Amino acid sequence: MVARVEDSPRDPVSPLQEAQHLKPLPTDRLRRVEAWGMTVGGPCYVFRPSTVEGILDAFDAARNAGKTVAIKGGGNSYGDAFLNREAFVLDLSRMRRILEWNPATGVIQVEPGATIADVWQYVLEDGWWPPVVSGTAAVTLGGALAANIHGKNNYRAGPIGEHVRAVWLLTPGGDVLPLSPSQNSELFYAVIGGFGGLGVVVAAEIQLKKVYSGLLDVSAFATGRWVETLDRLDELAQSNDYAVGWVDGFALGAKAGRAILHSANYLKEGDDPHPEESLSVEFQQIPTTVFGIPKTALPRLLRPWVRPLTMRWINSLKYRSGKRQDGHRFRQGLAPFNFLLDSIPNWKHAYRPAGLVQYQVFTPKESSSQLFPSLIAMAHEHGFPPFLAVLKRHRPDPFLLSHAVDGYSLALDFRVHGKRWEKFLSLANEMTELALAAGSRFYLAKDSVLSSDQYERAVGADAVQQYRELKSRLDPEGLLSSELLRRVLLKD
Ligand SMILES: Cc1cc2nc3c(=O)[nH]c(=O)nc-3n(C[C@H](O)[C@H](O)[C@H](O)COP(=O)(O)OP(=O)(O)OC[C@H]3O[C@@H](n4cnc5c(N)ncnc54)[C@H](O)[C@@H]3O)c2cc1C
Incomplete structure (x- = not known):
């Protein structure tokens, strides 16, 4: 159940x-x-x-x-x-046509059901890439705009909304309104990130990013404790196009906050000896088997492992193997780097028969090193160790219901069984009160637990x-x- x-x-x-x-x-x-x-x-x-x-x-x-x-x-x-x-x-999802594409300027117009995968696979060979992508390419542009998604480059590129030239909004009354930063701008900044309450985005025009290779220069680093991890991520964010951290969600006490960080940069023109190869869709495809086993079978095989004891061991193993790679530099395709989670189709099914709740807080820089260890410790005390913990760096943006702050986000994945739902809610409520006191915001695309009062305190009564x-x-x-x-x- x-x-x-x-x-x-x-x-x-x-x-x-x-x-x-x-x-x-x-x-x-x-x-x-x-x-x-x-x-x-x-x-x-x-x-x-x-x-x-x-x-x-x-x-x-x-x-x-x-x-x-x-x-x-x-x-x-x-x-x-x-x-x-x-x-x-x-x-x-049936309204997924590419309406216009200009390979000279990188401006694309799409229907709302076109996915990020549809877009990158259409434009890559012309040397373009979506400037902001989520951890899965299955997201549609309509959903991406309604949530105002962020990527591992949020501190630099902002959310997807900052790359939108125009959207067309179908109102419940039947009008189609053009919205842009200069036309109907109040509505533009509310519809993007507005979670589908104001109208239906029926088309969007987006400025894509020029790329000279389908590869990124990636570096990996191991860090030991929360303050070091956050400072290092901040440092990486200042000088790299992408920066992201994986944190061992089982490490407590002196080991709390130990992490593996990755930074990545687009290649400059001329850096890739074979851009025509790396800019092809085939090059970016993620293998469909691992050790000869079809990846579609993995969630079922992994299911017995998605338990606290084994996940503790897996987290520890991941940290130790990451530590051995400290300082390692390598090149990785844009798609495998950005859509790591897509490499195992339906990986969430490994959580069955329970469900997967992600709890993500966006916390100002100055309070993150206090809040994050407290949240993880609190989760352990309540019997919900986070199986996966991911850290990102963010900056504020001008959208009405923005979830971003000048600080960090911590996303914690929990396995929650139906019969423990009430217990989880009480933990989430305690975490939220602590996070609010630290000035945090929340991302509704991931949320399952906030009350209207808590959301209003996070985003502000005026915005609501x-x-x-x-x-x-x-x-x-x-x-x-x-x-x-x-x-x-x-x-x-
Ligand atoms: C594995 C995984 C990784 C993720 N990683 C990230 C990440 O790195 N960064 C990030 O920001 N998010 C991330 N997400 C969250 C995801 O990007 C958002 O939930 C996104 O909104 C999903 O888009 P969707 O097309 O599936 O929309 P849905 O989930 O179907 O809908 C999302 C919202 O958009 C509204 N909506 C959809 N289409 C329209 C439209 N045409 N007009 C108006 N409103 C509309 C819906 O009403 C709903 O409120 C991740 C999700 C998963 C599952």
Whole structure:
């Protein structure tokens, strides 16, 4: 049995449901929709339009049935961001065309369901790469913009929203509004990072990054304790295009904070003797077998190992082997470096029959070295050791609901079984209060646990108020909603 977020608000009684003469529900569209982290899911009425007209038809069907509509991209949010149990879900994965591509300028226009994989595989041979990518390439551009994703280069490149030239927003009223930093800018900065509550992004134009090779120059470093780890990551961030850290989530006391850090840089023109080779899709492909075993079989084989004792051993082994490689320099493809997690398809299934919750805090630089060890120690005390801990460096950005701060993020992966959900919630609540006191923010794409009060304290009451005002202007009937939006943003 997997965990259930039972108190996630279902589709509430809304003005939509007060409408007279509701039509019968389209039961032929009932499908189970599940959060990426497998902790929550249930039946939703799923519409998969391929055109803007198809989206409007789904809106009408929802109105007629007195239901709200949640937008879904690739379904890679860990929690309830695209869930809407017993109500409508608009799955945009069929709207994935590349609409325009200019290989001279690197400007691309896409439909919202195009994935990061679709984009990089389309443009790489022309010497371009998405300037900001998440740890999986299965994310759609619509989902990437709604969450305003960050990469391992956030401290330098900012979030994806900073590379958007324009988006076209379909409002629940049926208008298509062009938004950019100079046109309808208030809405631009709210829709990007707005988690699908203000309208549907139906197209986006993005400036890609010029690259002269499909390779990165990568360096690996081992660090011993929290202060050293954070200082070193900061140092690497100042002089490298990418910097990221893996932390041993089982190391406590004197060993707490020991980590393996990686920095990486794009190659300059002329540095790669065979750019035509490394800039090909084939070169970037990740092998589908390991020691002759198809990687698709790995999650099932790994399942018995995803337990505290074995994960402690694996974390320790990883640290010790990383330490032996301290100072090692090598070249790695852009895709394998950025999408390491995609190298094992459906790796999350190794957590079954439990679910996978990621708890990620974004904490100001000055309070991170105090907060992070406390969070990990607290998790251990409550019987939830983090199986994976990842560290990144960030900087603030101008978006209304920004999750970034001038500091670090720590992402902790927990295996949570349904019967321990309440216990986990109480831990998460304690961690959140501590993190809030340290000035932290949170990333809704990963969240499963925040209350609306906690979210408001993190992002600020003014930002929440401004979002709600835009919402009542663009969507007065409250058509667009989701379990996440009702849990953290749209509650009074
Ligand atoms: C393995 C893994 C690694 C990850 N690594 C990172 C990382 O490094 N950095 C990072 O920032 N994130 C990361 N994420 C999180 C992921 O990038 C976000 O959850 C992203 O939003 C998922 O995009 P999606 O297309 O799957 O959208 P979904 O998860 O389906 O939806 C996400 C949100 O976008 C809204 N939405 C989707 N399409 C539209 C649209 N067209 N118009 C308006 N709203 C829309 C939905 O309503 C929902 O609120 C990771 C996720 C996974 C599973």
